[in-house]
Amino acid sequence: MRTKLTLLSAALLTASLSSPFIPVSASAAIPQSVNGQMLPSLAPMLEKTTPAVVSVAVSGTHVSKQRVPDIFRHFFGPNGPQEQTQERPFRGLGSGVIIDANKGYIVTNNHVINGADDIQIGLYDGREVKAKLIGTDPESDIALLQIEAKNLTAIKQTDSEEIRVGDFAVAIGNPFGLGQTVTSGIVSALGRSGLGIEQLENFIQTDAAINSGNSGGALVNLNGELMGINTAIVAPGGGNVGIGFAIPANMVNNLVAQIIEHGEVRRGVLGISGRDLDRELAKGFGLDTQHGGFINEVMSGSAAEKAGLKAGDIITSVNGKKIKTFQELRAKVATLGAGAKVDLGIIRDNKTKSITVVLGEADATVSSEAGGIHPMLQGANLENSKKSGIVITEVAQGSPAAMNGLKKGDVIVGINRDRISDLKTLKEQLKDPKGSVALKILRDGSLLYLILR
Known part of the structure; x- marks a missing residue:
């Protein structure tokens, strides 16, 4: 049985959000007693905390391009189509955490909402609300959403730097689209990295049972305070084996603050x-x-x-x-x-x-993951040129960037009619693109245009 690291969003599910949660019953909030002695229970804490955890349902269309086979290109002639575009609808489910009740801010994982055209939030009380994407950071796998709704509950915060191995941990999320689920365990390790899940890794490891669909859900302490955002599991055969990973709350808060202030992460x-x-x-x-x-x-x-x-x-x-x-x-x-x-x-x-x-x-010095700038640049790494423009340092095989014709060594020098001098300018130009985008590319001393659709 092969062990693999699995991101937790329940992709391609078609479950309805009409009943997104299974609430904690009122009777569960009252600890039972034996011989007059009250038994410990997490229910009182959960009654205050679970309303801050939401379900996230996404839908969209994956666009891919394939080279037209030579036999067909020969039939159509030199002016015929050189490639064909395929569109594949997708649906997915994940989780999110309300961090600001007044402004309606919700944190989730970038991989939960990546490429989505529509994002629907399922609240604890059964309401469904359309969400707006404020910003993302693909390298750390964080995304910030915003909804307009009243009577929201925000999660309490804690200093994740004070977490210790052995502290009790409670995972709250929406596994497999079943509805809100709560599991408990301990913090198994801190500062986990080198796992190859994200480009920036500093995970909390926990044995609290988490599964597909928990992505973006909350890992909290016994006071109901946010310790981290659940992100991935070690999953032989896709099942839970008690090794899950969460992004520390302090790391999340630093990234969110930058997205709110600048509209992006200024690393x-x-x-x-x-x-x-x-x-x-x-x-x-x-x-x-x-x-x-x-x-x-x-x-x-x-x-x-x-x-x-x-x-x-x-x-x-x-x-x-x-x-x-x-x-x-x-x-x-x-x-x-x-x-x-x-x-x-x-x-x-x-x-x-x-x-x-x-x-x-x-x-100024470090390559940036291009997928967060434009979906059709996903799979390319970009770096500011020492002269002017943006150098493509890597292109993943089969990625949207490769399908769009980008190659390692290309230098982006313009978008449509505008000159591009650096990554900052590129992000500004592609922040809200209208229709197709024509990249002006310098390749092997020659200029050409590539169209991002």
Whole structure:
């Protein structure tokens, strides 16, 4: 039986949202007693918390392009169609969490709503409300929605940096479209990364049973406070085996704040490359600790260089919180946002010290996942050119970007009649595109146009 990591949205389900939830009964809110002794129960907490967790139903159309077979192209001649477009309708179910009752903000996973034309929210009291997409961050798999509705309940917040392994955890979501379901367990591990689920990983691991459809649901503590957003499971054969992952609440809040303020995530960057501090490396440097991020290189002109970081430094904490791996460091820094001041604890020459860094803008130095900019660019990685324009550094085989004719090494220099100089300009131009988009491409010294439909 093959073990695989599975994102939790229940895609391609056609279940109705007419009865999206199974409410906790009123009688369950009263703990039972034995010989006059009251038995412990989660029901009182859940009665206050479950109304903040919603179901998310999406529908849309996947558009793909395929090359017309040579035999047909020969029949139609050189002016005939070179490719054919296929449209496939889809439906899916997931979960979401209300974080602001007054403004109607709901957090879910990006993969739940990705490509959706219609997003419907099922509230705890049975109401169905159409949602507006405010913004997404594909690299961390977070999306922010907004609804217009009265009498909403927002979830309470907690500092996810204070979570400890062994803390009790309760998962609330909409698995398999069955209706709201509650399971409990503990926090099994913290700072999980290197799983290949998302580009930015710093997961809470839990053994609370979560399954397909729980994506975007809440992981809460015994006070009903949000610990994280459920995202993925380790699933041999697609079933739950008690290994689930959630995005920490602090990470979610940092990303949401940027989306609300800027309409997008302005990712922070240190400007370093490095690796985990493992046993062999620690032994070579004569260190007792085996946790931290080892700096291999500091980029010229980067925020790290300006702050005085050097190759060979070992970063052990971010804003007073210890880190275990370089991936955890990367995820925390990237979600804090450009311009944020960060206090880094480091080890240099076997001495500990603290350095304050003002994070740079990620768009200036780091490639960006293009799917969050335009659906037909999904599968391409973009990076600002050293001269002008945007270089395509990678194109995934079979992706929408590849189907649209984009290739590694292409440089985007314009959209329709407008010149494009960098990623920021590209995002602005494609924020609300009308109809087809013509990308002006520089390829092998020649200019051409590619149409994104």
